[in-house]
Amino acid sequence: MIFKRSVTSRVLSIIAALLLVLAWIIVDCNLAGGALAGMYYQMYPWITEPLSAVQPNITVPTTPTIPTIVSTLNVKRFGDRGLYMYRAAATRDNPWYLLAAIDAVELGSCASPTTARLNQVKAKLVGTTVDQKLRAYAGNSSFVMMVKRRMSDMLRIDGLFSAAHKFPLPLNSGYTYEDSWGAERTFGGERFHEGVDLIVAKGTPIYSASYGTVTKKGWLTLGGWRIGVQDENGIYYYYAHLSEYGRFEVGDAVRPGDILGYVGSTGYGPEGTDDVMIPHLHFGMYENDVAFNPYAFLKAWR
Numbered sequence: 001m002i003f004k005r006s007v008t009s010r011v012l013s014i015i016a017a018l019l020l021v022l023a024w025i026i027v028d029c030n031l032a033g034g035a036l037a038g039m040y041y042q043m044y045p046w047i048t049e050p051l052s053a054v055q056p057n058i059t060v061p062t063t064p065t066i067p068t069i070v071s072t073l074n075v076k077r078f079g080d081r082g083l084y085m086y087r088a089a090a091t092r093d094n095p096w097y098l099l100a101a102i103d104a105v106e107l108g109s110c111a112s113p114t115t116a117r118l119n120q121v122k123a124k125l126v127g128t129t130v131d132q133k134l135r136a137y138a139g140n141s142s143f144v145m146m147v148k149r150r151m152s153d154m155l156r157i158d159g160l161f162s163a164a165h166k167f168p169l170p171l172n173s174g175y176t177y178e179d180s181w182g183a184e185r186t187f188g189g190e191r192f193h194e195g196v197d198l199i200v201a202k203g204t205p206i207y208s209a210s211y212g213t214v215t216k217k218g219w220l221t222l223g224g225w226r227i228g229v230q231d232e233n234g235i236y237y238y239y240a241h242l243s244e245y246g247r248f249e250v251g252d253a254v255r256p257g258d259i260l261g262y263v264g265s266t267g268y269g270p271e272g273t274d275d276v277m278i279p280h281l282h283f284g285m286y287e288n289d290v291a292f293n294p295y296a297f298l299k300a301w302r
């Protein structure tokens with residue numbers, strides 16, 4: 001009986017370990033299982049063709065998997081309000097990226113955290129160090145290792161919250177905004193609102209929220225006079241409906257606080273269309289051309 005049980009438990013732990021590895025790969029790719037293989041091969045052509053054959057100076061990783069798959073910040077995985085929820089639940093002892101990393105590993109998703117769940121997680125994180133907390137949480141060394149991996153990835157997203165950013169309007173300008181991400185917009189057909197609207201008086205200066213380079217400037221049917229800045233992490237910051245531009249042209253470097261332009265109500269029509277809407281700054285953030293909700297970041301930069 002003892003022998004039989006130990007074989008059974010060994011088999012079970014091997015199965016558990018395999019499932020954890022599979023979950024880890026899926027989470028790291030931010031993919032549903034079905035699309036995994038296609039994306040994997042797309043990202044890693046050298047799985048079929050050794051990279052060393054193409055670029056002999058590059059060391060081919062023996063397991064070309066986790067660290068480089070997360071080659072972007074992948075903010076989108078947090079869904080519409082995920083980041084904001086984690087930030088709101090965080091404490092000095094339990095930073096948001098620890099809570100989010102636990103969900104990423106345990107649930108396979110950071111897209112829909114609930115306050116109840118986050119409170120449960122925090123209650124189980126007993127100890128001082130991250131290792132102690134995670135062992136108290138799960139008592140499983142592979143779980144601890146996986147969560148720590150996720151944390152280091154998320155720490156790069158944490159940089160977006162940092163002091164190297166600035167709220168895009170003067171703090172005393174009387175702006176109002178809410179989490180209008182995804183709200184319905186009807187001009188030009190039904191579509192998804194890819195940003196946050198900051199309502200404020202026409203002529204209010206618009207600050208660059210980040211370091212970066214101006215990569216877009218000019219008229220868009222929806223955005224009116226708009227300007228876009230790309231930062232070194234590949235995040236694109238989009239400012240729309242301007243009444244006037246500042247002194248920056250495409251190709252210029254900007255710093256947080258540089259005046260990109262002034263709030264207006266341009267857009268929703270051919271070049272020069274104005275006053276279709278009330279003056280406001282539409283602020284968007286994109287990663288690899290995919291919009292993600294800037295609300296949590298705006299909150300953090302105030």
Ligand SMILES: [Zn+2]
Binds near residue numbers: 193195196197282
């Ligand atoms: Zn908008």
